[in-house]
Amino acid sequence: MTRRILLSHLSLILLVLLTLEVPFGVFYARSELSRFSRTAQQGAMTLAAVCEERMEHGLAADLPDLARAYGRRTGSRVLVADEKGVVLTDTALALVGKDLSAAPDIADALRDQPAVGTRSDPSAGGEVLFVTVPGGSGVAVPCVVRTVYRLGPLKAKVHATWLALAAVGLGVLATVALIGFVLARSITRPVRALERATAQLAEGRLTDPPATDHGPPELRRLAASFTRTATRLQHVLRAQQAFASEVSHQLRTPLTSLRLRLENFEPHLAPCAQDSLDTALAEMERLSRMVQGLLALARLENSAIRPEAVDLDAVVADRAAIWTAFADEQHVGIVVSGATAVRVWAVPGALEQIIDNLLSNALRVSPPGTAITLAVTTAPKDGSRTPPVAELHVIDQGPGMTEAERQKAFDRFWRGSDADHDGTGLGLPMVRQLVRASGGEVTLEEAPDGGLDAVVRLSYAESRTHQEGLGASVDVDSAGRPRRHTTHGVVSAGMAVGSRIREKRPK
Known part of the structure; x- marks a missing residue:
């Protein structure tokens, strides 16, 4: 400027x-x-x-x-x-x-x-x-x-006069440049302070508010208004985070108590009422997962989460090995293919939860005798001049979705008309939130052989352009490696997905 x-x-x-x-x-x-x-x-x-x-x-x-x-x-x-x-x-x-x-x-x-x-x-x-x-x-x-x-x-003589005019012009330009630089600095200094404060506020914490006694009067008033707005916003965010934490504690206890009381009814119920008790327990489990998912999404939206370099193919192999046991129970195979030694930018713990959610959804709709494919590929982000990205494909052989359903699939609480009733409708919204926090994007596409192809695109960790593009959102050490940060939002999201995994285990 x-x-x-x-x-x-x-x-x-x-x-x-x-x-x-x-x-x-x-x-x-x-x-x-x-x-x-x-x-x-x-x-x-x-x-x-x-x-x-x-x-x-x-x-x-x-x-x-x-x-x-x-x-x-x-x-x-x-x-x-x-x-x-x-x-x-x-x-x-x-x-x-x-x-x-x-x-x-x-x-x-x-x-x-x-x-x-x-x-x-x-x-x-x-x-x-x-x-x-x-x-x-x-x-x-x-x-x-x-x-x-x-x-x-x-x-x-005429040339000497031209040189004198040129010297006078250069002197005037130099003087005006000096004066203009001083004036421009006095105008842009508050703007830069506002920019720094905005970046800090985007990270969730305003530690260096802009000064309100420098620059033109208009910028002073703007800085004062921004500081008031940021203070109020921080107060609201703290209140919302405190509310989410309090609600998490207040809801989990009565739900757990209610579940125990329902389970205690089992010895005293007639055989004809057993199905009703199982249905009530299933709905209680679903309600518990929904509460945990909502709290996890709230923490994800209110927390400053910083991406770090993650070994994508290692995480894919690890999650595939864990989910193989659950897939075998439904006679569904899990196949891993694609590139190796791929490092991407992702929020700590996000890749595991993204894969868990996508595998849970794929396993829920996969018929027996089919396979779920986890494929890692690479592709340019927007042409050859931009940094390449890694693509994680989770492909099932289920009934798939229409174009309209794929557009609505990331809405909270949305479920397909033919979906079972134990889902919460929060898995895909959580996946999108985690992918966006990692600086990537997720889409649902039609698989070539039928079914659904969930595509997660994340930038390479080796890409300097992407690291600079993250700006203040990526905290790096002196060697240029991102520092590891943990967030309550990610942990809560893992708890929500963990409930789904436990749900698939045999009794």
């Missing part, structure tokens, strides 16, 4: 300087040439009058001395021709005795018409100014005087 403000000021000042200095420089160059031409013409006319007088008195022999004296005084080359255009004297001694009546300027002067102009003269070292005037007025012109001046000194 400082650079943009400074560039805008400098662009405006540069435009003003160009508007003022360029016309002035052009005007100065033209005026100097015009003044020099008028002075040379006046001097040539004076010399021509003197030469005419000397020739009238028969003193033509004095013309060479007179021409040399004038040439030394004005720094010009002087040529005097008679009424026929024959050169009488030339300070350069190159044209004495030659007939120049055919020269345009000499011919004009013999017709009593002065000639002034510029031309290139290699012998003079560049462009020259010539002034040719008649010596007298009337029908007969007794003599013609031509004076030639080198324009090099005049151009050097």
Whole structure:
């Protein structure tokens, strides 16, 4: 922002300087040439009058001395021709005795018409100014005087003026740049403080609130409003976290007590009421999982969770080995395939819970004799110019979902019309929350051979671009490795998934 403000000021000042200095420089160059031409013409006319007088008195022999004296005084080359255009004297001694009546300027002067102009003269070292005037007025012109001046000194003077204008312009730009930089810093310093405070607030804790006594009044008021809002938001978040913790404790105890009381009824119930008791216990278990899932989601949304580098294929292999026993009970196989030695950015403990939720859903809909595939692949994120990502595919061979169902599957409490009644509708929302906290994305796609393909995309941990993109959300040590952080939200989410795993164990 400082650079943009400074560039805008400098662009405006540069435009003003160009508007003022360029016309002035052009005007100065033209005026100097015009003044020099008028002075040379006046001097040539004076010399021509003197030469005419000397020739009238028969003193033509004095013309060479007179021409040399004038040439030394004005720094010009002087040529005097008679009424026929024959050169009488030339300070350069190159044209004495030659007939120049055919020269345009000499011919004009013999017709009593002065000639002034510029031309290139290699012998003079560049462009020259010539002034040719008649010596007298009337029908007969007794003599013609031509004076030639080198324009090099005049151009050097004009160039020096251009350099002076450029130096003045650069000085003005430097002064404006210094003043603009100071002003821009005074404006952007509160903005940077607000940016830092916003980043801290995004992490869940505002430790360095922006100062309210620096910068323009508008930014001071904005900083004060932001500080009040952040303080209020932190208070609300703390209250919500305290509420979630308190509710977790208050609900878990009565639910556990109610479950024990229902189980104590079992010896005293008639056989015909056993099914009703099992149904009540199943609903109680489902209610317990739902409460734990809601509290886990609340903690995930309110906690500052930092990703770290995780070995994806190792986690996949570990979870597949754990779930194989439960899958064998339903005669469903679990197949692991794809890339190895893949490290991705993920919230600590999130990958395990993501895979547990997806495997639980896949196992619930997989018919006996089918298999669930866990495949790890790699793909560019948005083309070859962006960091590649790792994709985890959890593919089942169940009935699958329609496009509309896949769009709604991540909504809380949503379940398919043909789904069983022991689900809570919180597994996929929890998966999406964990994947987003890890900086990735999750989608549901149609499997090639039928069924559902749950695709989890996470960025490589080796990708420096992704690490920089996480900004303050990734805490790294001096070696560039992310530090490990634990959160209550992740632990609670693991408890919710753990209940599903326990539910599948044989009694």
